[in-house]
Amino acid sequence: MPKTNLTEQKISSYSLPTEASWAIKSRKSALNWLETTGLPNRRDEYWKNTDPSYFNTIKKPERNKIDYVENSIFENIDRINIVFEDGYFNASKSDELLLKGIEIDTISVANQKDNHWSANYFGVLEKSSQVPVERTLASLNTAFAVEGLAIRITDKIDKPISITYLHSNDTSDVLIHHVIKIEKNASVTILESGGVASRSNCLMEVFVCENAEFDHVRVQGRSHEKIAVTHLFANLLKDSSMKSFTLTVNGKSIRNEYVVDINGENSKAHLGGAAVGDRGFSQDDTIFVSHNNPNCESRQVFKKVLRNGAKGVFQGKILVKDGAQKTDGYQISQGLMLDDDSSFLAKPELEIYADDVICSHGSTCGEIDNAALFYLTSRGIPMAEAQDMLVLAFLNDAIEEISDESIRTIIGSRLKDWMVKRHKS
């Protein structure tokens, strides 16, 4: 892809921060990749179904209307709360960051320090994930993001760390970069919720060490105007596990990319997502899971409910490298269309170089089951409510991917509330 004018314009709208030499080096490397490779465009294989111009343009995004009224969906959970407001870390609204088993710094602090632990991790997974598919919106993030957290977990942490992104009614356009390292035998749950900004580009690099566990649940804000691109890069060492679930309701264009590298035996990576959208909604999950070692398991369970001309995109790949025997890979993507105007575009892929593996992938696209609808209504359940029950039932498989029951319940009831509100509006 040639360097374009657009890329130059975008780059010139940011400036590189002055930081420790390691940070400058990482940022320059990302910038160099972005300059030579250019921002994504519609001719790129993995951008055929989602218009990248929402993310590429330097034009100010529109104001988002709904998000600010939303407190964190997780506010009733006992948690460590960290607040970002319009993309900036807000210390006064956040809980104390000095905790046993947890080291947290903002990246603006971490990247100033000559020998911060994150020096060997910042931008590393982003960089290694640029091949075979370029992800230059992530390079842009590594080059210029000055907000975000560097979190190091050294113990089993019971309380979830909840990152709340408050967003006021403005036209913020932000980059956030988190680096998370979960040390050997440690575990943590990270919750993310809120609208972030009118337009956001959020990136998370996660290093899951031996026998460590990473649990991640993310709820993207409810605004219809929001534009968001996210990247979750994860590296798993042996006997480790990760689970990540994302709920997306509404938005103009949301693209969630996942790159998971399984680099040790007996590790597990489960990714799940539920998306619900109305008119003008475009939501894209682009996933790349790489099995590099034997005896590992991966799951991708993604469900989308679309109505009034909404669009859902799923591009999911499982790569099983030579020698990754006994891999158990599973992938399902399903679109439920509530009318004829909506569309679900799916590109499920398997690439397998080992001969003793179980890998399955499926993708379906359908409408509400009329027989089930009649069954429910014939028992006295009104049509709208019966339809909601079936929509929730459809999403249930994805929600089941969340391991914590109380969080699962919160997500389920949020979806229910949303549907009831929809009927009233």
Added chain:
Amino acid sequence: MLYINNLNVELEDEKKKILNGVNLDINAGEVHAIMGPNGSGKSTLSYVLSGKDGYRVTEGSATFEGREILELSPDERASLGLFLAFQYPVEIPGVGNMTFLRTALNSQRKSRGVEELSAAEFLKIVREKAKKLKIDAEMLKRPVNVGFSGGEKKRNEILQMAMLEPKMCILDETDSGLDVDAMKLVAEGVNALRSKDRSFLVITHYQRLLDHIVPDVVHIMADGKIIKSGGADLALEVENNGYSDLLAEYN
């Protein structure tokens, strides 16, 4: 209670006529049985009465408790007290059986202006009724009909009937796919619900079920209409001689 007058129905898509002037009066407390060969329109009658899509009523009426029901939505009919026990109960993955039952019961109560049942009250009643039908807690927890055997599905239908306490119960081939013991259990469930205020319309191919649920009136349906009505012994006649004599008589 239910009065069907000259009901004519065709399939919406194919313009194929299925019911050709059905007349049927069911009074409160009565049990009526409809028998008839395959394709005679028995199941269609049950679907049209409960409001399934895909049928067009070209003539006639059906009044239930004094109200014309053919224009009502399925949930409105259910709230008035109409219940269809399905021949093939639908599996609904992702919807818990208990959630479904409670939502149904409370929707009906709401529409009748009766206070909704709390989770605890509901649980107590459903456990009691499920026990009588040998439905265990595990079955109640599972998604609606998913992984249920044929017998379990039919018992689940009767449980719904027992919970919703409808005034008019239509049983569409509830005996199909049941072994003798399962049929007895289902029949006991139905008989326990018989009362002077509740009527039944039992659709079946075989007389067997009617040994257990003894009807007041038996109707023979053929070619989309009722060709003969009689007492319980009419069912025996069909069992012994088949439909051919009755059909010959009709033609």
